[in-house]
Amino acid sequence: MKKIALAVAAVVAGLSNVAVADTYMGGKLGYNALNDACHLNAPCDDDSFAASMHLGYNFNEYVAAEYGVDYLGSFKANFDKAGMNTVDGDLWAITLAPKFNLPVTDSFNLFAKAGAAYMMAGDEKDLVPTGSLGAEYKVNYNLSLRAEYQRFENMSDNVISDMDANYFGLGFNYKFGSEPVVVEEVVEEVVEVRPAARIVEHVYPAQVETVQFGLESAEVQDASRLSTTIELMNTYPQAQVEITGYSDTTGSEAYNQALTEKRAEAVAEQFKAEGIAAERMTVKGMGEANPVASNETREGREENRRVEVVVPAFQYKETVQAQ
Numbered sequence: 001m002k003k004i005a006l007a008v009a010a011v012v013a014g015l016s017n018v019a020v021a022d023t024y025m026g027g028k029l030g031y032n033a034l035n036d037a038c039h040l041n042a043p044c045d046d047d048s049f050a051a052s053m054h055l056g057y058n059f060n061e062y063v064a065a066e067y068g069v070d071y072l073g074s075f076k077a078n079f080d081k082a083g084m085n086t087v088d089g090d091l092w093a094i095t096l097a098p099k100f101n102l103p104v105t106d107s108f109n110l111f112a113k114a115g116a117a118y119m120m121a122g123d124e125k126d127l128v129p130t131g132s133l134g135a136e137y138k139v140n141y142n143l144s145l146r147a148e149y150q151r152f153e154n155m156s157d158n159v160i161s162d163m164d165a166n167y168f169g170l171g172f173n174y175k176f177g178s179e180p181v182v183v184e185e186v187v188e189e190v191v192e193v194r195p196a197a198r199i200v201e202h203v204y205p206a207q208v209e210t211v212q213f214g215l216e217s218a219e220v221q222d223a224s225r226l227s228t229t230i231e232l233m234n235t236y237p238q239a240q241v242e243i244t245g246y247s248d249t250t251g252s253e254a255y256n257q258a259l260t261e262k263r264a265e266a267v268a269e270q271f272k273a274e275g276i277a278a279e280r281m282t283v284k285g286m287g288e289a290n291p292v293a294s295n296e297t298r299e300g301r302e303e304n305r306r307v308e309v310v311v312p313a314f315q316y317k318e319t320v321q322a323q
Contacts, residue, residue, distance in 0.1 A: 021177035027053045028148060028171030032091075035164035037077035040085065048073025048091075050167050056099065064099040066113065070150070072165050075121075079161045087124055087159050093117045093152060095130055106214040107138040117152050119165075124157040141179040146171045182224040197319045204239070207232060207311040211267055212302065215250065218262035223270050229309055230274045241276070242310040243267050245285040248301035253287060260285030260307075267307045 029051050038044035054068035072091040079085050097115020104110060113132040119125065134148030152165040209229050211220060220226075233239050245260030245267075261284070268283045293300035 022058045024175040026173040028169030030169030032072040039080040040078040045076040068095040089122045092120045206313045209309040213305045248304040249295040257287035
């Protein structure tokens with residue numbers, strides 16, 4: 001047990017050398033069942049409560065690495081060996097494995113792991129292959145829920161012979177750091193005063209901005225793309241804005257129509273939060289209409305999941321200082 005605590009402490013201390021925003025930790029509770037642990041006509045207990053903790057690092061969206069300490073429960077097993085043939089005690093495992101993620105939506109992904117585990121049961125020890133299958137659901141930037149099945153294969157030593165462990169667990173991940181926040185730079189306008197001026201009328205050309213969305217999502221992921229348009233609306237009170245949501249062809253037409261309306265409303269809320277009155281906005285969803293790319297490809301569908309923000313051309317007056 002002391003060795004396990006030291007191993008965990010070493011990994012925690014090493015976090016200073018890792019990008020904290022890509023590091024996470026977590027734990028699971030569950031049930032462990034042993035295979036090939038009851039060979040004799042003698043008392044045998046081959047299933048138990050189990051618990052574990054893990055530390056992980058995300059290299060990218062698809063690949064991570066995890067270090068885990070697993071308590072696989074208290075058991076009593078017997079084996080067909082001469083002399084000492086019974087093991088009675090706690091079963092532990094220290095694991096290290098790459099983790100491969102398959103994102104299904106922005107919030108849900110499947111994963112698989114394949115690596116090695118150092119297993120310990122009293123004086124019995126062995127290095128064995130281990131693998132996992134599981135799923136994770138993202139609650140927010142920091143917290144996600146996790147379900148996992150883990151297999152430990154063919155533990156053998158002096159007494160134990162070809163024993164397998166099957167660990168079913170439910171738990172969580174906690175990602176360190178906080179979600180990046182885009183801070184807009186405030187530029188103070190310097191006005192030069194001149195003694196005489198004249199008023200000139202101009203036409204401000206139409207402006208178009210596009211905001212992309214995730215699959216089946218109505219969450220604005222990059223509000224900074226709207227900053228230029230919001231600044232324009234605040235500078236020119238006569239300016240109007242048309243906010244139109246679109247979708248790809250994933251899902252039914254009715255679902256996509258409702259989703260595009262939600263997307264348009266989400267963008268409109270960004271304008272309202274910056275003081276733009278609702279009377280200056282036209283907000284609507286167009287469903288699957290007007291695709292800008294083919295819905296037959298993943299890239300095309302990503303381009304079609306969008307909200308177009310259009311400020312039509314308008315007239316404004318400018319005071320021009322005399323030369």
